[in-house]
Amino acid sequence: MNEDNYLNAGFSLRSWFFTTDHKRIAILYFASLIFFFFVGGAAATAIRIELATPQADLVSSDMYNRLFTMHGIIMVWFFLIPSIPNTLGNFMVPLMIGARDLAFPRLNLLSWYLFMLGGGVTLFAILAGGVDTGWTFYTPFSTLYSNSYVTVAVTGVFVSGFSSILTGLNFIVTIHRLRAPGLTWYRLPLFIWSLYATSVILVLATPVLAMTLVLIAVERLLGVGIFDPRIGGDPLLFQHLFWFYSHPAVYIMILPGMGVINELVSCFSRKAVFGYKFVAWASLAIAAIGFLVWGHHMFVAGQSLLASLVFSFMSFIVAVPSAIKVFNWTATLHKGSIHFDAPMLYALAFIGLFTIGGLTGLFLACLAFDVHATDTYFVVAHFHYIMVGGMVTAYFGGLHYWWPKITGRLYSEYWARTAAVLIFFGFNLTFFPQFVLGAEGMPRRYHVYPPEFQVWNVLSSGGAVILAVAYLMPMFYLGYSLFFGRRAPANPWNAPGLEWQTPSPPPEYNFDTQPVVTRPPYQYSPDFEAEPQNA
Amino acid sequence: MTAWRPPLPLVAAWLALIALLGLTVMLAYVPLHMFNAVVALAIGCLKAAIVAAVFMELRHRGRRTFIFAGAGLFWLGILLWLGLMDFLTRT
Amino acid sequence: MWRDWVPFWHPGVSPHGEEVDLLFAGLLLASALVLGLLFFLLALFCVRYRASNTIDRGHRVRKSWHWEVGWTAASFVGFLGLFVWGAGIYFQIYQTPSDELSVFVVARQWMWKVQHNGGQSEINALHIPVDRPIRVVMASQDVIHSFFIPALRLKHDVVPGRYQDIEITAHVPGHYHLFCAEYCGTEHSGMTGEIVVMEAADYAAWLAQQMPSSPLAQEGGALFRELGCSGCHGHGSKVRAPPLEGLYGRPVPLADGSFVTADEKYIRDSILLPRSQIVASYEPVMPSFEGKVSEDQLLRLVVYIKSLGGHSS
Amino acid sequence: MPEAKAFASQFVSSQHRDETAELGMWVFIATEVLLFGGLILGYFVYRHAYPAAFAAASRHTDIVIGAANTAILLTSSFLVACAVDAFSAETRKICVALLSGAIVLGLTFVVLKSIEYSDEYREHLIPGIDFNFDAALTNGAQLFFVFYFVATALHALHMLVGVALLAVLATLTYRLPSSRHRAALHSGALYWHFVDVVWIFLFALIYLPGRSS
Known part of the structure; x- marks a missing residue:
């Protein structure tokens, strides 16, 4: 372990809270996200326990509504959206492109403060009494009928939106301007491509949400607003504006996950990603077409038939680049030399779960079936397969993959594999029954439900317990490794990426000498064991 | 003070913008039915294009x-x- | 029938329910094929090319573009087929309802109030005769609700500020769930009811058994006078207002030269926003009744005006 | 010699840094376009639904102040563009003078805007507080004025930020013009011009409809 690294560059609080080092900011984000993940997860646990029986027995209806709203708001805006970009991305982007930092380090720090401010305001709204609108804030319920802390919560999300925008801006400019000499676009790791695509969405979609939230606040405060049906306003306009952001936001969550999977699949099959250019452009295609599909949330809301038709068609189209990626990952395995280390287990789980999530997405894009399935548990199951089965799995995979680089320590492979397998089974047990529930017609956001749905709900709740335990496990063995883990060499996976060419943990300015790139990415040597490291 | 004069393109752009402003206000009072809106937005786009090209120096980028x-x-x-x-x- | 073989599956009992079930089966089959292929390949590669296996790894596929084009095109064509299939049924589901038998549904936090033409009303229940298309005209008094009958494979949001009509038909007598599918506040999950599908004779008996206050049209007529509508629209009034007799279902010429069909939506809008669509050759003098009549009263007025005769379509 | 450490370590040269900063400003402007975009969609939706009310409501806005403000903003943009041109050690006083001119014009804009707001308050045109309009058109007109107030208030906020930005830039330029400040001035100017462009469209959407009838 090199003695001169970013972790021991200073130990004071000041050296952390006023740092402009992208690596330290990534750590700040990481710590905050663990907290928010715990808060959102606690709400989810309470929801699943309540739903084990058809009646209301644990919480009141009001409390239940506040719980799922809190789960949604926290998980979407304070965990899923910032997860990979702001932790792994923040840490890895400069390292992977051979830069000494992001283009605007102080903006990066400001982004974290905005995030925390937004999170604090939102938590205040929750502690003060909660919000009962659902994370979607549909009008006119949110503006005229809800008497919970909507305005405060909306303010929190609004502020954190600027954190998203600044992060996206920083990544775009950094990837354009700070690449190492010789690192052309087609030599970039695919993780960078997907973060670039993510950033495009962050920058172009988030402001529309910001404006929409402002309008909600105006409508609540003045009692007259732009969506108010009492004066001829149209509540569907809100849904258009909201989903213009919130559907692309799903791609904000999944694209970085796909990026991580590229790194994992190629590293652990010792082979370059199959069809590099197709995968790279598929990321941008998803980001662009992802903006054209938002109306598929409104097939039964009363939008015009033509609009439904166009949005349904576009939703099928956006599935094509996703399909391309899945096929390419599979083809990457062909004639590889596959190692089943923990990150690879996560990657394989991702491919399976994401594909199920993607295919059920087609069910929902299909107009006639969506009429039946929308606003039921089918939708809940579908997006949890994408966001939890896909995104969170990729996040864990990436975290394990880069953990030695970030912390300079090796974790216990045995426990890591156990946790990965347990997460996979717990996840499927939790969410697969929800597909059945949805197809049978159980609406989402139901506190009490007809007794015939109980069997599947019990299965789901049981799975949630396993999943919760499995998600806690990494906290222990990764935490343990921080203090007692073996020291990590610079390149434990013997990978060719630039981030592995500098010591673990990296020095304060990443590289002692400016790296120069002369080869395409993913030039793996077949042997997995790293060359002997300098002691 | 050293001699500094405003560059000609900037002056020209400014004059054009003011002229377009006058034009658009004038045309707003001429009944053209639905074309009033079209004209107003078209002139708006033209003005925006001038600002972007000249003031924001997009033409040199x-x-x-x-x-x-x-x-x-x-x-x-x-x-x-x-x-x-x-x-x-x-x- | 094939749908009865699927465990846990309750077949749809509406005309398009069967088609939606078939579509679902098709989607499941397509997914199963894709997933089967994918999992097979993943498993095969993971076993064959595990690092400890010494196997020939030479002659790798280098040129990838024909593979890429191949699976891109295959997914595209497959998706296109599913799109067309789903869209076709969608148009069937939301076709313009016939006007044979109407019921009115007012949704509000947290109940469904149903009014039959004869004045019978029910809460959180809807009785309908079997095998007859029913036109459901829905309005919301407060927030967005969603009228969802899983057994009919049918759902539509009820957005405040406008009428929404859909057609429902049920083939099999029985009791079915009615859910509110759009989150609407505290007792959202309590906003449920049942659809009771009855044989024609039972239905007639049920209707007769109910205690109708008085037919909706009659109550609407009373309101019409009470609110002063008859002052202008009635016979022999001094103010010149468009006559309402025979209005329903007819094309109405508007001041801007266009025509609009006088359906429930038009009548509702004319009461609430009288100056949005001015009838040709009339002065825009009618005041708005926005906020002065409830959804319940409104639908009585609409039914009354409808009862004044018109094009039976 | 401070020039050696004049740019942060992630950059290769000060020119590299400056170009990067400008690119960042362009990305930020793209964000801002979409921020106003949501409002503009709402405007078009309701203008389509309530054409008569929008025309009538638009006639109630003060086109004199509106047009004057447009001219003021266009001129201030011109001054800022000139200031960028005049940025050099020799002409820095001219540059500062031009910036000050732009600041004064910007403040004039805000003052005129607030006069307009108070007029509208007196005419009972503020939805939610005190709104009174021709009864038949009141719905559409309220929607118009909600859009009007949100859009112009948001724009005025941008103006205030811009004025503060120009003031800082003028001070820096006055003290010590360096290449770093040139880049800052450049980005600040881009922002100011962008705020100008937003107003050009707001002017066309708010003040011009319905004038001919």
Whole structure:
């Protein structure tokens, strides 16, 4: 372990809270996200326990509504959206492109403060009494009928939106301007491509949400607003504006996950990603077409038939680049030399779960079936397969993959594999029954439900317990490794990426000498064991 | 003070902008039915283009800056196109 | 029938319910094929090319573009087929309802109030005769609700500020769930009811058994006078207002030269926003009744005006 | 010699840094376009639904102040563009003078805007507080004025930020013009011009409809 690294560059609080080092900011984000993940997860646990029986027995209806709203708001805006970009991305982007930092380090720090401010305001709204609108804030319920802390919560999300925008801006400019000499676009790791695509969405979609939230606040405060049906306003306009952001936001969550999977699949099959250019452009295609599909949330809301038709068609189209990626990952395995280390287990789980999530997405894009399935548990199951089965799995995979680089320590492979397998089974047990529930017609956001749905709900709740335990496990063995883990060499996976060419943990300015790139990415040597490291 | 004069393109752009402003206000009072809106927005676009090209120096910039400047407008177009599509085709 | 073989599956009992079930089966089959292929390949590669296996790894596929084009095109064509299939049924589901038998549904936090033409009303229940298309005209008094009958494979949001009509038909007598599918506040999950599908004779008996206050049209007529509508629209009034007799279902010429069909939506809008669509050759003098009549009263007025005769379509 | 450490370590040269900063400003402007975009979609939706009310409501806005403000903003943009041109050690006083001119014009804009707001308050045109309009058109007109107030208030906020930005830039230029400040001035100017462009469209959407009838 090199003695001169970013972790021991200073130990004071000041050296952390006023740092402009992208690596330290990534750590700040990481710590905050663990907290928010715990808060959102606690709400989810309470929801699943309540739903084990058809009646209301644990919480009141009001409390239940506040719980799922809190789960949604926290998980979407304070965990899923910032997860990979702001932790792994923040840490890895400069390292992977051979830069000494992001283009605007102080903006990066400001982004974290905005995030925390937004999170604090939102938590205040929750502690003060909660919000009962659902994370979607549909009008006119949110503006005229809800008497919970909507305005405060909306303010929190609004502020954190600027954190998203600044992060996206920083990544775009950094990837354009700070690449190492010789690192052309087609030599970039695919993780960078997907973060670039993510950033495009962050920058172009988030402001529309910001404006929409402002309008909600105006409508609540003045009692007259732009969506108010009492004066001829149209509540569907809100849904258009909201989903213009919130559907692309799903791609904000999944694209970085796909990026991580590229790194994992190629590293652990010792082979370059199959069809590099197709995968790279598929990321941008998803980001662009992802903006054209938002109306598929409104097939039964009363939008015009033509609009439904166009949005349904576009939703099928956006599935094509996703399909391309899945096929390419599979083809990457062909004639590889596959190692089943923990990150690879996560990657394989991702491919399976994401594909199920993607295919059920087609069910929902299909107009006639969506009429039946929308606003039921089918939708809940579908997006949890994408966001939890896909995104969170990729996040864990990436975290394990880069953990030695970030912390300079090796974790216990045995426990890591156990946790990965347990997460996979717990996840499927939790969410697969929800597909059945949805197809049978159980609406989402139901506190009490007809007794015939109980069997599947019990299965789901049981799975949630396993999943919760499995998600806690990494906290222990990764935490343990921080203090007692073996020291990590610079390149434990013997990978060719630039981030592995500098010591673990990296020095304060990443590289002692400016790296120069002369080869395409993913030039793996077949042997997995790293060359002997300098002691 | 050293001699400094405002560059000619800037002056020309400024004069053109003021002239267009006068023109658009004048045309707003001429009954053209639905074309009033078209004219107003067309002149608005022209003015914006002048500001972007001359004041914002876009005419001296490369392709990359063009793409960056155009991206916002392009996505604004998507928002307006698909958003309005619903409202214009309701029965 | 094939749908009865699927465990846990309750077949749809509406005309398009069967088609939606078939579509679902098709989607499941397509997914199963894709997933089967994918999992097979993943498993095969993971076993064959595990690092400890010494196997020939030479002659790798280098040129990838024909593979890429191949699976891109295959997914595209497959998706296109599913799109067309789903869209076709969608148009069937939301076809313009016939006007044979109407019921009115007012949704509010947290109940469904149903009014039959004869004045019978029910809460959180809807009785309908079997095998007859029913036109359901829905309005919301407060927030967005969603009228969802899983057994009919049918759902539509009820957005405040406008009428929404859909057609429902049920083939099999029985009791079915009615859910509110759009989150609407505290007792959202309590906003449920049942659809009771009855044989024609039972239905007639049920209707007769109910205690109708008085037919909706009659109550609407009373309101019409009470609110002063008859002052202008009635016979022999001094103010010149468009006559309402025979209005329903007819094309109405508007001041801007266009025509609009006088359906429930038009009548509702004319009461609430009288100046949005001015009838040709009339002065825009009618005041708005926005906020002065409830959804319940409104639908009585609409039924009354409808009862004044018109094009039976 | 401070020039050695004049740019942060992630950059290769000060020119590299400056170009990067400008690119960042363009990305930020793209974000801003979409921020106003949501409002503009709402405007078009309701203008389509309530054409008569929008025309009538638009006639109630003060086109004199509106046009004057447009001219003021266009001129201030011109001054800022000139200031960028005049940025050099020799002409820095001219540059500062031009910036000050732009600041004064910007403040004038805000003052005129607030006069307009108070007029509208007196005419009972503020939805939610005190709104009174021709009864038949009141719905559409309220929607118009909600859009009007949100859009112009948001724009005025941008103006205030811009004025503060120009003031800082003027001070820096006055003290010590360096290449770093040139880049800052450049980005600040881009922002100011962008705010100008937004107003050009707001002017066309708010003040011009319905004038001919």
